[in-house]
Amino acid sequence: NRCEFLSEQLEQTVVLNCDGLEPQDLLDEGIDQADLVISVTNSDTTNILSSLLAKHHGAKKCITHINSPGFIPMLGKLGIDVPLSPRQVAANMILRFVRGGGKIVNVATLMGSNAEVIEIKVPKQEHFIDLPLKLLDFPQGSIVGAIIRHNQVIIPSGNTKLQPGDNLVVFFTQQALSDLESLFDA
Incomplete structure (x- = not known):
């Protein structure tokens, strides 16, 4: 079964095959010392509750598998570090394809809003190289949140100049999409 396979492949990992809702079972397996807990049952409720139990008992980080995207906005407020929705991952991959092939590195929608983030x-x-960001005509409803240069993240100011090989992380609303695509000819 999957648990046996994962246990064999992940040598320094404890793999539990249980519902994850019994606090004593989690404590017996050392949940209070866990660096990371990943809850991946077929039940959103079980995944959310087991992650909350793990965090309550001292687990440092939790990744929680979620099938219903409607839960995602509240999970951060509850203390769940990474809600993971396979549907959202698939949607982001489709968006990346639709949004423009080669220039687009990553795309993600921001749940519960009409905004996206694009790399x-x-x-x-x-005309882009050595040009300060403030001189680029970014459309209203968009903002550069970061520049990735040589695997380093830079939080830019208006005076930050672009260099060959840079990737921009841009947050934008749907209203700014066509102007943003025109700016980068994406």
Whole structure:
């Protein structure tokens, strides 16, 4: 079964095959010392409650499998570190494909809003290179949240200049999408 396979593959990992809702079972398995707990049953309720129990008893981080995206906005407020929705992952992959192929590195929707975040390669066109961000005509409803340069994250100011190989992380509303695509010819 899956638990046996995972247990064999993940040598420094404790794999539990239980409902995860009995606090003493979790404590007996050392949940209070866990660096990471991943709850992946077929039940959103069980995954959420077992993650909350794990956090309550001292687990450092929790990844929680969620089938119903409606739960996701409240989970951060409850202390769940990473709600993981396979549907959302698939939707983001489709968005990446639809949004523009080569220049688009990653796309994600921000649950419960009409906003998205996109990671886009800076074109090697001369008018982008060594140009401060404040001189680029970013559309209203968009903001550059970060620049990824040589695997380092830079929180930019308006004076930050773009370099070849940079990736921009841009937050934007749906209303800004077409102007943002035009700016980068995505």
